[in-house]
Amino acid sequence: xxxxxxxxxxxxxxxxxxxxxxxxxxxxxxxxxxxxxxxxxxxxxxxxxxxxxxxxxxxxxxxxxxxxxxxxxxxxxxxxxxxxxxxxxxxxxxxxxxxxxxxxxxxxxxxxxxxxxxxxxxxxxxxxxxxxxxxxxxxxxxxxxxxxxxxxxxxxxxxxxxxxxxxxxxxxxxxxxxxxxxxxxxxxxxxxxxxxxxxxxxxxxxxxxxxxxxxxxx
Amino acid sequence: xxxxxxxxxxxxxxxxxxxxxxxxxxxxxxxxxxxxxxxxxxxxxxxxxxxxxxxxxxxxxxxxxxxxxxxxxxxxxxxxxxxxxxxxxxxxxxxxxxxxxxxxxxxxxxxxxxxxxxxxxxxxxxxxxxxxxxxxxxxxxxxxxxxxxxxxxxxxxxxxxxxxxxxxxxxxxxxxxxxxxxxxxxxxxxxxxxxxxxxxxxxxxxxxxxxxxxxxxxxxxxxxxxxxxxxxxxxxxxxxxxxxxxxxxxxxxxxxxxxxxxxxxxxxxxxxxxxxxxxxxxxxxxxxxxxxxxxxxxxxxxxxxxxxxxxxxxxxxxxxxxxxxxxxxxx
Numbered sequence: 030x031x032x033x034x035x036x037x038x039x040x041x042x043x044x045x046x047x048x049x050x051x052x053x054x055x056x057x058x059x060x061x062x063x064x065x066x067x068x069x070x071x072x073x074x075x076x077x078x079x080x081x082x083x084x085x086x087x088x089x090x091x092x093x094x095x096x097x098x099x100x101x102x103x104x105x106x107x108x109x110x111x112x113x114x115x116x117x118x119x120x121x122x123x124x125x126x127x128x129x130x131x132x133x134x135x136x137x138x139x140x141x142x143x144x145x146x147x148x149x150x151x152x153x154x155x156x157x158x159x160x161x162x163x164x165x166x167x168x169x170x171x172x173x174x175x176x177x178x179x180x181x182x183x184x185x186x187x188x189x190x191x192x193x194x195x196x197x198x199x200x201x202x203x204x205x206x207x208x209x210x211x212x213x214x215x216x217x218x219x220x221x222x223x224x225x226x227x228x229x230x231x232x233x234x235x236x237x238x239x240x241x242x243x244x245x246x247x
Numbered sequence: 248x249x250x251x252x253x254x255x256x257x258x259x260x261x262x263x264x265x266x267x268x269x270x271x272x273x274x275x276x277x278x279x280x281x282x283x284x285x286x287x288x289x290x291x292x293x294x295x296x297x298x299x300x301x302x303x304x305x306x307x308x309x310x311x312x313x314x315x316x317x318x319x320x321x322x323x324x325x326x327x328x329x330x331x332x333x334x335x336x337x338x339x340x341x342x343x344x345x346x347x348x349x350x351x352x353x354x355x356x357x358x359x360x361x362x363x364x365x366x367x368x369x370x371x372x373x374x375x376x377x378x379x380x381x382x383x384x385x386x387x388x389x390x391x392x393x394x395x396x397x398x399x400x401x402x403x404x405x406x407x408x409x410x411x412x413x414x415x416x417x418x419x420x421x422x423x424x425x426x427x428x429x430x431x432x433x434x435x436x437x438x439x440x441x442x443x444x445x446x447x448x449x450x451x452x453x454x455x456x457x458x459x460x461x462x463x464x465x466x467x468x469x470x471x472x473x474x475x476x477x478x479x480x481x482x483x484x485x486x487x488x489x490x491x492x493x494x495x496x497x498x499x500x501x502x503x504x505x506x507x508x509x510x511x512x513x514x515x516x517x518x519x520x521x522x523x524x525x526x527x528x529x530x531x532x533x534x535x536x537x538x539x540x541x542x543x544x545x546x547x548x549x550x551x552x553x554x555x556x557x558x559x560x561x562x563x564x565x566x567x568x569x570x571x572x573x574x575x576x577x578x
Contacts (some may be wrong), residue, residue: 034258041261142265149268175275179302183276187269 032135036097040143043096044089048147051084052076052154060162069163073170074177076155081178082186085148087234090193093140094226098201101132102222105205106215114206129206133198140194141187181246189237193230200226285334288316290376291346291359295384296326298357299348305330307344307361312336315359330359340377343368347380 056076063069105128108114117124152174159165201222208218277283293299296318305313313332321327332340343364351358364378371377413420422429461469470477509517518525550556 030255030258033262034254038257038261142262142269145265145269145272148272171275175272175279176304178276178279180273180276183272 032131033139036135037139037142040093040096041146044092044143044147045150047088047092048085048151049154051088052080052151053158055079055084056155056158057161072159073173077152077174077177078182080151080155081148081182085151086144086186086190086193089140089144089147090197090230091227094197094230095223097136098197098226099219099223101198101201102205103215103219105202106208106218109206109208110211110215129202132202133195136198137191137194140197141190144190185237185241185246189233192233196229196233197226200229286313286331287334287337287373289330289332289371290374291328291330291379292325292376293328293348293379294324294381296328296348299328303356304351304358305332305361306358307336307339328359338370340371341368342371342375344371345378345380348382
């Protein structure tokens with residue numbers, strides 16, 4: 030519960046702000062090109078598909094990899110170098126169960142929920158972006174957004190967020206749990222865990238996209 | 248402890264709102280995919296379904312009524328497209344409706360558009376096959392355009408050759424273009440043509456009047472045209488004329504035979520016509536008869552004056568006179 034709170038609620042504001050800005054910027058950047066082709070009315074559809082399929086899950090995962098992955102790694106690393114984990118092992122408590130499993134489960138469960146929030150907030154940002162230069166009705170916007178979306182868009186993107194969460198938790202815990210060389214090692218472990226988690230997230234994203242494409246959903 | 252409870256409540260609220268948002272999203276997408284509505288299926292079979300896929304919109308006169316359920320290749324020339332239509336819209340779609348594949352906007356996805364048929368039919372039933380209007384295939388259109396372009400190229404080359412020929416040679420067209428005398432002649436011809444058409448117009452007006460008079464007047468021609476009785480009489484007369492002419496043909500045929508037989512046969516008529524001795528004998532006989540009749544007249548006159556027969560002739564004269572008197576009295 031505590032880990033869920035730390036991962037979910039404490040990352041919400043950061044994820045929310047980032048998602049809102051990305052939705053807004055996506056529409057503002059795409060609008061001139063779309064208007065050039067006379068396809069301005071397709072902006073809601075384009076933004077919804079982009080956000081739900083890719084931007085929402087990936088941005089959430091990358092932010093969480095940076096914030097949560099590094100946090101987990103640093104926390105476990107400092108516990109390791111201060112021999113707290115060794116003390117737990119001596120006292121008969123399984124540190125893997127109490128420190129690692131809880132964090133991995135928390136990231137695996139919280140990142141999909143954060144992604145749902147990120148998608149909605151990003152769509153609100155896109156709606157705001159559409160209304161900066163155009164006058165788009167909310168009803169029309171919602172209709173166009175959900176008309177463009179299909180379960181083949183939501184299913185794979187939602188599924189991959191579980192893998193993202195699992196990867197972030199696993200990498201953070203692994204790097205933190207195995208950190209060495211005192212406080213310097215903690216910093217290094219945090220740094221490496223962020224890099225590895227981000228690369229891992231992007232590789233998983235690529236694999237899921239490839240599988241989705243092979244199944245004919247793209 | 249309070250802090251932990253507060254955290255847990257906040258976390259629960261966070262997860263709950265997240266799940267609600269997720270369910271709302273699923274519901275909205277599902278609603279657009281006709282998942283939560285009562286639907287029925289109809290089928291359209293196209294020769295080409297390029298760009299159409301499951302989930303594409305189905306519109307009736309431009310209003311969304313359902314989605315494409317599946318696109319299946321059933322043989323080498325036909326693609327079966329199952330359309331999932333909302334039950335509440337069933338009443339609008341009749342079995343005479345025509346399905347066609349169209350684009351949703353200039354750059355949009357392919358959709359199926361259902362249009363009402365030309366005649367009013369029954370409301371469409373489940374799994375009924377509707378008529379289709381096969382889409383224009385862009386490749387074929389481009390192929391036709393390519394052929395048209397080739398033809399246009401040939402035509403323009405011919406035109407180019409023709410115009411250069413006109414300009415360089417002293418042909419009729421160039422004369423027409425440059426020769427002022429020909430232009431004058433043409434002008435005159437046109438003015439003559441104008442005068443002729445004026446006369447033709449007058450003639451046609453007169454003819455029109457004549458035909459009007461024939462149609463409405465009491466002349467013979469009008470009667471011939473309008474009077475059915477006269478027409479019947481004429482037809483009867485023509486029939487009779489035909490019969491008469493047939494008889495005449497028969498008679499002339501018989502006469503011809505008679506003449507032939509007279510010419511070729513050995514009868515009295517042939518002898519009379521061909522034998523000169525007989526004709527001279529006949530002539531001599533006629534002369535003798537004439538002489539005999541003169542002698543007979545003298546003899547009769549002598550008898551009138553003879554005392555034996557004189558009484559008889561007087562009686563005859565008296566009888567004649569009586570008859571004449573009776574006739575005059577009767578008148």
